[in-house]
Amino acid sequence: MLDIRVEKTATPKDLPKADNPLKFGTIFTDHMFVMDYDIENGWQDARIIPYQPISLEPSAMVFHYGQEMFEGLKAYKTEDGKTLLFRPDKNIERANKTNRRICIPEIPEEDFLQAIKEVVKLDESWIPTKPGTSLYIRPFVIATDPFLGVRPSDTYKFMIILSPVGAYYPEGLNPVKIWIEDDYVRAVKGGIGDAKTGANYVASLKAQVKAHDEGYSQVLWLDGVERKYVEEVGAMNIFFKINGTIVTPVLTGSILPGVTRDSVINLCKSWGLPVEERRISIQEIHEAHQNGTLEEVFGTGTAAVISPVGQLRWEDTIMKVKDGGIGEYSQKLYDTITGIQLGKIEDNFQWIVEV
Template identity: 60%
Template structure:
């Protein structure tokens, strides 16, 4: 890769009100771009003014969906430092997604340095507010103009920044979820473990149907038996049953979440029993009947921790933790966000300071 070229924008945007950001609606002044070809590899690394990109109508991303992406956040601590949370894991996962989609991998150290520079340039876009942050979206698309069914020979990597508020309007309040029985998001051997657009496109219909019925999210079951719990929408999922925390194992159809990994590490450090294994929907129903289903929550970069207050499976409706935020969910949320924002010590070395 060659050196980083920087072109600063001459037309800076007006920043949105920090109290009404929503999620992913506004974008900063600059973006990062880099191109790939078989001859040159990854090259032409640039930070340029945010704006449209030109693609041929026959660009392969439009026809065969070769695309991967990541989600990260930047924060400003009380000391004024700019920090990221475990960016090494995000870039490792980006490359794992690239390998599954036959996309050339990227040097993570070069990309992290370039992202750090981009955040430095647009640091004024980091919004104030306890639950606000600057969302970082790296993504790679296939750009070769060709209709042959094969891997593209050219690609473009981009990184865009978006000031965001809480992913859910509820914030750290319990959400209601609907157990999906008709549609399938992913299955073992597919692309469920990769962070690629097609996984999310496959989930939209079920998500729309759930929202029409008053639910915030969909709980996905496995694609073979429709029996085992996998993910909650765009999050991994955890259940506290009889004092033990259980989360679905990474079987090849579930995304290896950075927040998921962080939660498991924290629970172990606190001495809380945690088990990665298969979890059937019947087991959850039975635990609820016996009064053993104590808490449930989703985890992800966007929401961090999202407590689950109720769950509907067929005609059964399960109230969890009395429809309130559980003690463990709240502790995890406070700990992770405290580390992210520099309010708590970082004993596991997760906070990355941008110089």
């Protein structure tokens, strides 16, 4: 167990007003968790301190070689005042998988979870309770060696910051429009597409800007080799309901293994829905749209939970999904997952962890 030193802020910030909409990722709580690593001592000096700027050498390796990992999960407040986390073990597991891939020392799982719980507990008054809101938790690790040379760093900082948030997309649960990118690529098998690291996201920005300029919320990426198989959306995994079957791209090493993705697969199977994890071409999606068997499209992710897709654009073809509204299972999945997260629906999968 970590011995976490706590330094409370002497100047608490005002909590966001309940009647003001929360823009995602713009407001931060009073405190942050920090822990350092060096080769001689390993992970040490765990502490919770006031939220503040960090001081790094201009030569810190994170700035030059991008050795950093980040995660994202949420805390929720129930009607009876409990604070709940949703499947934090899966985020911690994925964080350490990313750490291994980019040569960052792993963080013991029990220490990782303790750190999350303690900083959330200290700032739990910041957890919003308005429908559709939550406390976003952002753990991350950065390489801090002051060294210009391509090798793994010998020193790191592990930090956790917290942000009260509303909907990730301005549309909320209303269907979003997705641009299918066939020029730029996000990742390839053997790269870092299945790791949660900033390089994957900066690689997506050029296409994201292009999509926004055309009035689309996000980019759906095709595979980086043949440019014909669906992979994932910039901030979400993607699902299609085709002729009664839930289909999602199989994890091949270039797709991030989403926690919400895994939850959706488990829920759909428990409801008796056929689920297929396989390669799916954009041509197959186009044909399903043409013959009327493309029944629903939705994205899944921690930030948005479930995001219905009302329109897809592929080259010069615009595919409107059904009537552009929220599909039956998009709504059911959203209601079920958020119901479990808020303690309103029985958790038959043991996904919830109380802080």
